[in-house]
Amino acid sequence: MLQLNRVTKNFAGLRALSNVSFEVKEGAIKGLIGPNGAGKTTIFNVITGVFPPSEGAILFLDKDITLQRPKEIARVGISRTFQKPHLFKSFTVWENVMLGRHYRTKAEFFACGLRYPWAKREERMIREQGLGYLRMLRLADKRDRIANKLPMGEQRYLEVARALSTEPRLLLLDEPTSGLNDYETDQFRDILFEIRDMGVTLLVIEHHMKFIMSVCEEIVVLNFGAKIAEGSPEEIQHSPEVIEAYLGVEEEID
């Protein structure tokens, strides 16, 4: 579904990504792990068009999306969340999800200002569908709260709900469990499976090893901008490169 071919990204002499290639298969939950600064979030930014890669190509559903801008990426069917929640702070929880429905709906200035009957119907649909996504993320009771006033864990949930409401084919989650307590983390695992069962493919950046090992069929490991391993959780756990990257290598001291 998503293919990265030898993607390289340079920032003024700093090589953030070098020759990273991997594939995410339709219907999978794929993990993306690595030590801090390994380039995981950079991969998300490159995929979503925040900045284009310096070299290499990105294919989504066999179409080249390498140079697409963020607003076009949403339309191809890729949505994302952020490491630090970027919600619309003054919006209510419900309005945040309703905004996610934006490009799936079409009422413009005059339709909205003059309340054409079809625009009214559309607005009601937006409200209902938004509420559906909130229910899925267990946020329906908090729909009228201001997004900024939610605890961190629920802000992350809300970001997922908002990303889902764009009806993506591929959902990119950037450290979804950081700031969640144990109970919420377990709940989030169920939610991830629910999302996959809806037919959404997932690519998840994560630091929480126990969590990622229990949800992903396949994991990519990055270190210093390069892919050092790819495979099932067991393979990753036993790969010497990965152990070295995380624990460091023993040095002989004379």
Next chain:
Amino acid sequence: MEAVNRKITKSASTSTLEGLMQSKDSSVTQEPLDKDKLAWVLITPSILFLPLVLGDGYYINVMNFIAIYSIVALGLCLLLGYGGQLSISHSAFFAIGAYVSPIICLRYGLHPLVAIVLSQGIAAIAAWGIGAVVLRLKGHYLAIATLSFTIIIEVLIRELDWLTGGLEGLSSIPPISLGGFLIDSDWRFYFIIWSVVMLLLLFGLNLVNSRVGRIFRAIREAEDIASLFGADVKKYKVKLFILSSVYASFAGSLYAHYINFVCPAAGSIMFAIEIILVIAIGGYTLLWGAMLGVAFITILNEYLVALAEYKRTIYGLALILTMLFFPNGVLQGFKDFARILVQSLKKGART
């Protein structure tokens, strides 16, 4: 309580198909009780009936000016309060409306209504041209760019005296007539202008509580995130700028045909700044607040004529006090105060 009951009966009476779609808790997907709409329904008739109760008088003239400036303030409120784009060009668009319509009328002898419609078209094209260029800028840079446009218009009005009458302005502008019925008195104009204001307000209220309004607020908060959700931010900003500017130019046209005279003061920079000030005092995130601010300043202007020299000082003082005590405007301040009062009363009743 009554409102809740009404909601439940309403949802029960919807067709079975809709009832099925709304599955579990059908009452929540109903439109919430829109307080703005309710206020509109109550306030509109009371404003329109006001002269029938109070009779003719000077206050009608004051109310008419409040109405005209309200239209400008509503336009700016949409752009600044909801879209987050600070523009100091509203006096320029007011002047475009106030000059183009009379020029069309006087030079080509067209009917005032036709002239008003045509001049809105011209203003919209101008706003589109300016907006497409300057809305690339943000914050202070946008304010400065729009300010330069205002200065250009101000100079053009004074210098192109073959067209605009220069410093003398244009006089004997024909009043609006509706099928032979001449709108030539304060009294008659009152009903026309207030109907227009309330309709434009309704349009604004509808707009901000809709798909498009959500995108404006999203742009105000975080443009880049808004674009991640498939919104063409630039297109929306330009459209909003055009809408906002046409509100201003429409007010300008009505103003010219009302007082039958325009002079360069209509497009002065001070006017553009005053409108921003008025919105800041009334509450720039509320359309009602913008109108309240206009009413406050206009009445102050009219009844403190003796203190005309200190006008700007009083404005400044009012602004400082508002910023200190009601940072989100007077209306928002009142709303918060009322909410706290109600809450503490409830608490008192319980204990």
